[in-house]
Amino acid sequence: MRISPRKLGLLSALYFVQGLPYGFQTTALPVYLRTQGVSLMAISVLGLLAAPWMLKALWAPLVDRHGSERLGRRKSWIVPMQAGLAATCAAAAFVPVPEALPVLLGLVFLMNLFAATQDIAVDGLAVDLLEPRELGWGNSAQVVGYKLGLLTGGGLLVWASDVIGWRGLFLAMSLLSLGVLAVVALAREPRRTVEGGGEERLSWHELRDRLLATARLPGTGWMLLFIGTYKLGESMADVLFKLFLVDVGFTAGQIGQWVGTWGTVASLLGSAAGGLLASRMPLLGALALASFLRVFPLGGEWWLALHGPTEAGVIAVTVGEHFFGGVLTTTLFAFMMSRVDRRIGATHYTLLASVEVLGKFPGGPIAGLLATQAGWSYANVFLLATVLSVAFLALLLPLRQRGPGPPSVSPQV
Incomplete structure (x- = not known):
């Protein structure tokens, strides 16, 4: 609906x-x-x-x-x-x-x-x-x-x-x-009320207790681990892919058009498609499908670095990565919101979103260290990014477990 x-x-x-x-x-x-x-x-x-x-x-x-x-x-x-x-x-x-x-x-x-x-x-x-x-x-x-x-x-x-x-x-x-x-x-x-009527208003003690209760739900640790790592491989590849294109001879104008313009449009379309996917499938299934599809353009970057990039290949990989990355982001945020205790919705969701932001940060420095200090080639870094993205799919399996949901609340509009 x-x-x-x-x-x-x-x-x-x-x-x-x-x-x-x-x-x-x-x-x-x-x-x-x-x-x-x-x-x-x-x-x-x-x-x-x-x-x-x-x-x-x-x-x-x-x-x-x-x-x-x-x-x-x-x-x-x-x-x-x-x-x-x-x-x-x-x-x-x-x-x-x-x-x-x-x-x-x-x-x-x-x-x-x-x-x-x-x-x-x-x-x-x-x-x-x-x-x-x-x-x-x-x-x-x-x-x-x-x-x-x-x-x-x-x-x-x-x-x-x-x-x-x-x-x-x-x-x-x-x-x-x-x-x-x-x-x-x-x-x-809307006003949200708990079962039995009355406006919800938690004390600091109750807020703390509800946060602790959500942390103890089955599968919470696996969920936090997935949220914090789901784009680690993608962020590793992103930080080096534009530099790779410069080093192989593409102009700044070409890179700006393909990545900055077409990539942005593809990302927006992917985000909209993610909303459609999450509304037609169970959220965990939509998240798994988006995570799986995202792997292919990352593998495409490795292939281009290994065999030499062509204009058509770069455009296809760029559009694919931004599109499926947009699908994945939207489905993940929908999944996160489905696991939020609505009585502490802003606090709980903000904590999950902070884990998502912080989890993407190490990708760039790791890729930079591997390429500069360890002497890895672009192809090897892109291969590692792809392998990590495949490996993190296994973290979705424990998320099928879920404890009791939060107290029922309903909007009074």
């Missing part, structure tokens, strides 16, 4: 605006700073500005537990965070660079802080809104919306900056944030 258009539109808009600052920081900000004469050393440490996304689990319990009854537990966080994001984007438009570079970087950090904190509340809202049959399409809205935000903040607005200027870019981000703020302000948040 399909998700209602109202839920789909609301979630897509919220995740879209959360992707704007991160897309800007990772793609547009380095270009902007370099055009303003900022040093390479200063630009190289920009990744620290994304720290709120890696650390947000630390304050997720606060967001999950506190909130206004009148405005709505989730909206009482989303609305001020959205307003803060719009204000910081507007303020950044008037910061002179490089004279006031620390001010600009501080504002970008605040953008990420507002977006990451809002993400906790939006994840909780998604848990509250979505019924089990809607998880596939709902998580497709999450992933596609966020990727479109990344594309807009890091691509489309940069392209438009030739006309509107960098100040116009910041103001456009602010206006987009205000537009979504208006949408969420008019949206009605």
